[in-house]
Amino acid sequence: MKRNTKIKIAYISVYIFFLIISFMFEFNPGKVIGYNFISFLVYMLKILPCAFILIGLFEVWVKKEVIEKYLGEESGIKGYSLVILLAGTIAGGLLVAFPVTYSLYNKGAKLSIVFTYIGAAAIYRIPMTLYEASFMGVKFTAIRLLISLPLVIITSILLGEYLTKRNYKMAEDK
Amino acid sequence: MYYTYAITGLILLISFIINKEKTIKAIKIATVKFKKIFPTFITMLIFISIILFLFPDEVILNYMGNNSKFISVLLASFLGSITLMPGFVAFPLCGILLTKGVPYMVLSAFTTTLMMVGIITFPIEKEYFGVKVTIIRNIISFFIALIVAVITGIFFGEIF
Structure with missing residues (x-):
């Protein structure tokens, strides 16, 4: 042990x-x-059980080439849009986002996409956003999203590039 | 919640009909991954249970309402960073705070750090990303929350 x-x-x-x-x-x-x-x-x-079962299904069904193509090095703006949409629809916030992005990363998603997913999963899940607006008002929620989302994308790109230059790799075998 | 289960169940069923072996393999992967991270989750729950004892809702309420706006924003982002609560608890709480006169920018700092900065989820995040990257990501998120709070304050006329 x-x-x-x-x-x-x-x-x-x-x-x-x-x-x-x-x-x-x-x-x-x-x-x-x-x-x-x-x-x-x-x-x-x-x-968590639902999240991990979906991760398991993702691992066996989704081919590496698909993730590399849509979320990999060459993915561009489409990749960011796609990953934000994905993060917005998956429940569970940060805790679920970590294992999910880990699987995405191992299937070939680039780091900036990984960090965008985490940020987006934290601040912009669609059901949560509607719930938030009902308590805080649409104006509050709209400002929060419109300001934070671009910041998340920009910082994710910077962080992703910085780490890629330094040959950073996510943990193995989790 | 139930509908997450329904969708997961449905996808699992479809997967099983299409390919039995792959589905069983998927469940095995899920179990192995879950087992690996579970002790870390328990560690995190221990932290949460103690921190929520030290900072119950009433204390959070107190801290955010009784100071100057800028100190409140800092306190709110600090509290948001160290606590963890599900959105279905946090937003009603913020709704109450709003009716008690807590400025929007303070609540913005609180909710954004609550969602993006996880000192409590640190043990889990570092398992996947390593200590250094986890720290960097959380610091960046903290500053994003502060920027969002200030801009919220400007839009709601709380700064000028």
Whole structure:
């Protein structure tokens, strides 16, 4: 077993032990932390299985050449439009975006497209945007999107180019 | 939520009808990937549970309403960066803040950092991108949020 894994198991055990003790002795902060943990765990277990199954299907069905063609080095403006559309329709925000972009990257998507996807998935998911506008007003949401989206694309291109020059590679085998 | 499940189920079914072996392989890939990242997710949940205890909704409300606008924008982007909440919680909260007189630019800083900057999701992001790139991406996102907040302030007449 790797050292990292051992450390993880150790602090997770300590944490769980702390929660059990808190609930046994009615230690309020511990109980609040416990409830927070459970509510977020449930929330994530609702989203993640779907996300990973879709990623699995993506990996077996979508050919590398297709991604290289539409989201690869030569993709241009079409690639950015496509990836923003894709990010806008996939639920789950940042947490889902990381594994999704990882698969896209391994299938040949370029780095600037990867970072655009992450930014867009964070700020511009279509259902979330409609929900936001209903609370904050259309003007607020429109300004937020129209300003942030171009900034996301520009910074993604700069970051992508900088990292490509430095031969950056994403982690292997995740 | 249910409709995500329905669509996933439908796609899975279609895939299964077209090619059984490929579909089984897809599910295996999904399981392996999920298992690899799961301990990191638990780590992140531990952080979230503690941070939300330290900064409950009322505290966030307090911090954002009681200062000068610019300090509030900075505080809001700081709070947005360290917390994580689903949009269906965050926007109603912001709706309440709005009726209490919190400026649009403060809420813009809060929601944008909330969505783009993830100090809590750091453990997960670094598994895929490495520490350095994760830090760079989050810093860039933080500044994007500040720019968006300032421009929001200009458009709503909160700065001039």
